[in-house]
Amino acid sequence: MPINCWRLTAGVPYVSGNGRVIHRFTSNHVGSVLFSHHQNSAKHIFSVPKFNQSYSSSIIEEQKNLGVASAEPEIFYKELDVAVRAVQMACSLCQRVQDSLISKSKDQVHSKDDSSPVTIADWSVQAAISWLLSESFGRKNVSIVAEEDVKKLSKADASGLLAAVVNTVNECLAEAPRFGFQGPDMALGTSDVLEAISHCNSSGGPTGRFWTLDPVDGTLGFVRGDQYAIALALIEDGEVVLGVLGCPNYPMRKEWLSYHHRCHRIKTRLTPPTSDSWHQGLVTYALKGSGRAWMQPLLHANKKFVWPNSARPVCVSSIDDPALATFCEPVEKANSSHSFTAGLAHTMGLRKQPLRVYSMVKYAAIARGDAEIFMKFARAGYKEKIWDHAAGVVIIQEAGGVVTDAGGHPLDFSKGIYLECLDRGVIASAGAKLHDKIIRAVDASWDSSSL
Numbered sequence: 526m527p528i529n530c531w532r533l534t535a536g537v538p539y540v541s542g543n544g545r546v547i548h549r550f551t552s553n554h555v556g557s558v559l560f561s562h563h564q565n566s567a568k569h570i571f572s573v574p575k576f577n578q579s580y581s582s583s584i585i586e587e588q589k590n591l592g593v594a595s596a597e598p599e600i601f602y603k604e605l606d607v608a609v610r611a612v613q614m615a616c617s618l619c620q621r622v623q624d625s626l627i628s629k630s631k632d633q634v635h636s637k638d639d640s641s642p643v644t645i646a647d648w649s650v651q652a653a654i655s656w657l658l659s660e661s662f663g664r665k666n667v668s669i670v671a672e673e674d675v676k677k678l679s680k681a682d683a684s685g686l687l688a689a690v691v692n693t694v695n696e697c698l699a700e701a702p703r704f705g706f707q708g709p710d711m712a713l714g715t716s717d718v719l720e721a722i723s724h725c726n727s728s729g730g731p732t733g734r735f736w737t738l739d740p741v742d743g744t745l746g747f748v749r750g751d752q753y754a755i756a757l758a759l760i761e762d763g764e765v766v767l768g769v770l771g772c773p774n775y776p777m778r779k780e781w782l783s784y785h786h787r788c789h790r791i792k793t794r795l796t797p798p799t800s801d802s803w804h805q806g807l808v809t810y811a812l813k814g815s816g817r818a819w820m821q822p823l824l825h826a827n828k829k830f831v832w833p834n835s836a837r838p839v840c841v842s843s844i845d846d847p848a849l850a851t852f853c854e855p856v857e858k859a860n861s862s863h864s865f866t867a868g869l870a871h872t873m874g875l876r877k878q879p880l881r882v883y884s885m886v887k888y889a890a891i892a893r894g895d896a897e898i899f900m901k902f903a904r905a906g907y908k909e910k911i912w913d914h915a916a917g918v919v920i921i922q923e924a925g926g927v928v929t930d931a932g933g934h935p936l937d938f939s940k941g942i943y944l945e946c947l948d949r950g951v952i953a954s955a956g957a958k959l960h961d962k963i964i965r966a967v968d969a970s971w972d973s974s975s976l
């Protein structure tokens with residue numbers, strides 16, 4: 526009889542071959558091995574306490590020996606573990622850079638060819654995560670589709686900027702052991718950093734496995750001292766199989782949100798009135814098919830990362846009455862038509878003011894039940910990129926929500942770097958009932974809109 530075998534990581538749901546969650550574990554189980562008979566239920570699972578760490582890399586070998594590796598879908602436990610720790614590290618990097626952006630001059634914000642903003646954090650996170658993934662899985666096994674390139678950094682007059690990026694990447698990697706990674710033996714040089722950024726040059730597509738990374742999503746929010754996200758997802762054969770969103774300014778507790786907003790309006794730093802650890806931002810993540818999404822706080826300074834790092838499950842809101850629902854959308858009208866969504870909200874009887882938030886934090890807000898609807902209707906001709914959505918989509922779906930285009934079709938991550946064929950816009954909601962209402966309302970209003 527085929528047998529499955531996993532090394533346990535607390536907070537990570539373990540799924541059977543058909544995607545059903547078969548067991549969840551606490552930190553007491555970390556380091557144990559789980560064996561289960563193929564297709565059996567949880568009661569037939571038993572764990573062997575505290576097996577030797579060095580066995581972890583031999584699990585796949587063991588599966589092969591047991592003759593099940595090729596028949597069983599991948600579980601992606603190692604990929605999720607690495608991705609969460611890498612995003613935690615990137616959050617720490619971004620917090621340092623954002624602090625310095627707020628306290629120093631704005632000349633640290635640069636413009637790309639399309640006039641969009643970019644900072645040393647965008648390049649540095651891309652370099653650091655690319656380097657960590659290559660170290661963890663082997664460079665030749667890692668294919669990454671990411672937002673940034675080295676064009677601007679390679680210009681003759683960019684040596685100061687490049688030096689700042691190299692320095693920021695090395696500062697970040699010096700923290701690697703705290704996050705369970707082995708850092709570089711020597712500080713990375715300029716060419717290593719440029720190489721790590723350029724390595725993210727995959728163009729995705731329908732087959733094989735690749736990562737997609739938005740090193741800083743919502744760069745505008747980032748430079749304004751507001752919300753932003755680090756978004757990492759793994760795509761296999763066109764399907765998002767795991768997603769991780771780092772949201773360094775999004776508090777673990779909803780009640781902190783209004784405090785953060787108040788701080789932003791009066792342009793003070795985000796320092797809470799008490800030393801509550803939950804205010805400090807979060808990392809949210811999900812494995813496709815697990816039926817669960819999780820969030821954990823950012824790692825405290827000087828602490829070592831240990832699964833599950835106080836992870837707790839997140840779940841979408843149960844509100845399905847539009848009159849009680851909150852919808853969120855991009856802050857900038859240039860990125861999504863506020864007038865169209867205002868019309869929709871009116872038609873559907875949504876009474877609450879929209880929650881305008883920078884970045885994929887909007888996806889985290891829906892997954893966690895802080896809002897019920899997210900809508901983005903970009904101007905005609907703008908093509909949405911996969912890294913702006915992949916991580917958020919799987920997290921919302923596993924938290925119980927629905928994400929489609931305005932035609933009700935799932936977002937298609939198999940067509941390269943763009944969400945080709947996206948019908949009008951992106952709609953995410955807390956449940957199917959609410960979702961259907963929005964889609965019907967969009968259909969009713971679309972022809973009379975100027976979009």
Ligand SMILES: Nc1ncnc2c1ncn2[C@@H]1O[C@H](COP(=O)(O)OS(=O)(=O)O)[C@@H](OP(=O)(O)O)[C@H]1O
Nearest residue numbers: 741742743744855856857859860882883884903907
């Ligand atoms: N014209 C236009 N229309 C639609 N979308 C655009 C447009 N230009 C850029 N982008 C992408 O939007 C990403 C930021 O989305 P947000 O939801 O954070 O927008 S907002 O800043 O809150 O307005 C932003 O992501 P980052 O570049 O990572 O910040 C872009 O990928």
Ligand SMILES: [Mg+2]
Nearest residue numbers: 641642672744
């Ligand atoms: Mg950008």
Ligand SMILES: [Mg+2]
Nearest residue numbers: 739742743913
């Ligand atoms: Mg983005």
Ligand SMILES: [Mg+2]
Nearest residue numbers: 672739741742
């Ligand atoms: Mg970005």
